[in-house]
Amino acid sequence: MHPPAPERHPYENQDPASMPHDMGYGCKMVDGVMHVYTTRNIMEKSTELELPYPDLQEYIADMNMMMALIINGPVKSFCYRRLQYLSSKFQMHILLNEMKELAEQKKVPHRDFYNIRKVDTHIHASSCMNQKHLLRFIKRSMKKYPKEIVHVERGKGQTLMEVFETMNLTAFDLSVDTLDMHAEVMADLEESKYQNVELRLSIYGRSRDEWDKLAQWAVTHQVYSSNVRWLVQVPRLFDVYHTKKQLCNFQEMLENIFAPLFEATVHPGSHPELHLFLQHVVGFDSVDDESKPEQHIFNLDSPLPVNWTEEHNPPYSYYLYYMYANMTVLNHLRRQRGFETLVLRPHCGEAGPIHHLVSGFMLSENISHGLLLRKAPVLQYLYYLAQIGIAMSPLSNNSLFLSYHRNPLPEYLSRGLVVSLSTDDPLQFHFTKEPLMEEYSIAAQVWKLSSCDMCELARNSVLMSGFSQGVKDFWLGPHHTKEGQESNDIRRTNVPDIRVAYRYETMCEELNLITQAIRTDEQETIREEGSLCMGAGQKEK
Numbered sequence: 342m343h344p345p346a347p348e349r350h351p352y353e354n355q356d357p358a359s360m361p362h363d364m365g366y367g368c369k370m371v372d373g374v375m376h377v378y379t380t381r382n383i384m385e386k387s388t389e390l391e392l393p394y395p396d397l398q399e400y401i402a403d404m405n406m407m408m409a410l411i412i413n414g415p416v417k418s419f420c421y422r423r424l425q426y427l428s429s430k431f432q433m434h435i436l437l438n439e440m441k442e443l444a445e446q447k448k449v450p451h452r453d454f455y456n457i458r459k460v461d462t463h464i465h466a467s468s469c470m471n472q473k474h475l476l477r478f479i480k481r482s483m484k485k486y487p488k489e490i491v492h493v494e495r496g497k498g499q500t501l502m503e504v505f506e507t508m509n510l511t512a513f514d515l516s517v518d519t520l521d522m523h524a525e526v527m528a529d530l531e532e533s534k535y536q537n538v539e540l541r542l543s544i545y546g547r548s549r550d551e552w553d554k555l556a557q558w559a560v561t562h563q564v565y566s567s568n569v570r571w572l573v574q575v576p577r578l579f580d581v582y583h584t585k586k587q588l589c590n591f592q593e594m595l596e597n598i599f600a601p602l603f604e605a606t607v608h609p610g611s612h613p614e615l616h617l618f619l620q621h622v623v624g625f626d627s628v629d630d631e632s633k634p635e636q637h638i639f640n641l642d643s644p645l646p647v648n649w650t651e652e653h654n655p656p657y658s659y660y661l662y663y664m665y666a667n668m669t670v671l672n673h674l675r676r677q678r679g680f681e682t683l684v685l686r687p688h689c690g691e692a693g694p695i696h697h698l699v700s701g702f703m704l705s706e707n708i709s710h711g712l713l714l715r716k717a718p719v720l721q722y723l724y725y726l727a728q729i730g731i732a733m734s735p736l737s738n739n740s741l742f743l744s745y746h747r748n749p750l751p752e753y754l755s756r757g758l759v760v761s762l763s764t765d766d767p768l769q770f771h772f773t774k775e776p777l778m779e780e781y782s783i784a785a786q787v788w789k790l791s792s793c794d795m796c797e798l799a800r801n802s803v804l805m806s807g808f809s810q811g812v813k814d815f816w817l818g819p820h821h822t823k824e825g826q827e828s829n830d831i832r833r834t835n836v837p838d839i840r841v842a843y844r845y846e847t848m849c850e851e852l853n854l855i856t857q858a859i860r861t862d863e864q865e866t867i868r869e870e871g872s873l874c875m876g877a878g879q880k881e882k
């Protein structure tokens with residue numbers, strides 16, 4: 342169950358000379374996407390490497406096609422009915438098998454909900470601690486470092502002491518992105534042993550050195566735990582930086598985000614800390630308030646990133662496309678070198694327009710929130726069929742967007758969507774030092790989830806997480822990538838085989854239904870065409 346601990350600290354060897362060699366490639370961003378050339382001198386077009394990425398025109402065409410599909414009346418009612426059927430079918434499954442599931446779980450020695458692996462699939466590093474952690478941290482810092490400059494306002498530094506004097510003591514609006522804080526949270530995680538987190542750290546794309554600074558912070562302070570993987574969140578704040586004259590056009594932002602990653606991949610020794618840090622980064626997140634109005638609809642007439650110099654922000658779909666396109670090129674390159682690749686796991690469908698979920702469907706590995714799928718049957722059915730994971734945070738939703746009782750999580754889960762529970766911002770929403778357990782516990786109470794449901798949620802969280810296949814082999818069993826019952830090892834997951842088999846059979850049935858429908862549709866078209874031809878032929882006679 343426990344993967345072996347690394348023999349050396351993963352950040353120990355920082356010697357650039359011992360890192361993989363410099364490939365000598367050159368990189369240049371063209372129309373918002375990085376291109377790679379076999380020489381540093383990129384004047385010769387012939388030296389460009391073939392690293393394909395999704396074509397812009399195709400993306401827009403597919404997006405429009407999907408937009409038409411999700412508002413098509415007959416398609417909508419078909420999907421709605423399938424989803425209703427999936428709910429009813431699950432109810433039937435529970436009526437028939439609840440006791441059998443429970444019996445299967447009881448037969449497994451040692452394993453219970455407490456000691457199965459869970460991953461908090463959506464949590465922001467800046468608020469990953471709870472209020473008690475933070476309070477303790479601030480009190481300790483006050484004692485130890487009262488003279489430290491912690492805040493700069495209008496060019497003037499303030500010490501921790503002064504901040505507290507000028508502020509009412511009840512407001513703890515300080516930056517807490519400091520070592521001890523995370524160390525404390527990580528220590529708690531390691532102590533609890535079965536809980537893991539995928540923390541979001543920010544890269545803003547305002548300047549070229551952000552990645553190096555972040556990596557230096559992680560490596561210098563050895564901010565690492567085997568219970569933690571990092572996701573990098575990029576806030577969609579181009580309009581703000583543009584207004585402040587920090588960026589001239591959108592391509593500059595993309596270059597700031599991606600150029601250092603390409604450099605560190607081509608020549609790891611040129612960014613040694615970043616090279617090490619990237620081994621623990623599993624992907625990108627895209628964050629901001631989705632309910633902000635969007636001024637622009639992404640289409641073929643939209644300005645290219647280098648020409649995006651307007652005051653307003655590019656739309657969600659635009660951000661996602663350019664992030665994904667660059668990640669695809671980067672991943673080709675990293676895969677060639679045997680380095681870890683990155684996936685896209687944006688915040689999506691928490692609020693705002695429904696088309697965010699269309700872009701999310703087309704480009705994401707999995708998404709966070711997905712609340713609005715409850716209003717979009719076609720998309721919900723597609724997310725089910727494609728088994729795109731959804732990290733849901735009902736406590737966070739409850740304080741921001743949707744009351745707990747109306748949260749669609751239990752409905753999604755019953756239908757077989759890949760749902761996991763996550764905390765989002767423990768500092769705001771949770772009280773204990775085990776916020777993820779709090780999240781599970783409340784969900785179980787409010788929605789009367791069975792022990793089997795809880796273990797299925799936990800298994801989903803591991804499956805959709807960015808932990809390596811090797812680690813997942815230990816947590817879920819060595820066959821977890823296979824299909825159906827065979828993929829499950831109840832001794833590790835505590836999920837009964839009956840449940841896993843039910844999900845698999847149900848999915849096969851849905852896929853069968855659709856392929857069958859396509860086939861009969863094709864046959865009918867052929868028959869129609871045939872009869873038309875015959876009719877025409879007969880007339881000629």
Ligand SMILES: [Zn+2]
Nearest residue numbers: 463465688765
């Ligand atoms: Zn979030």
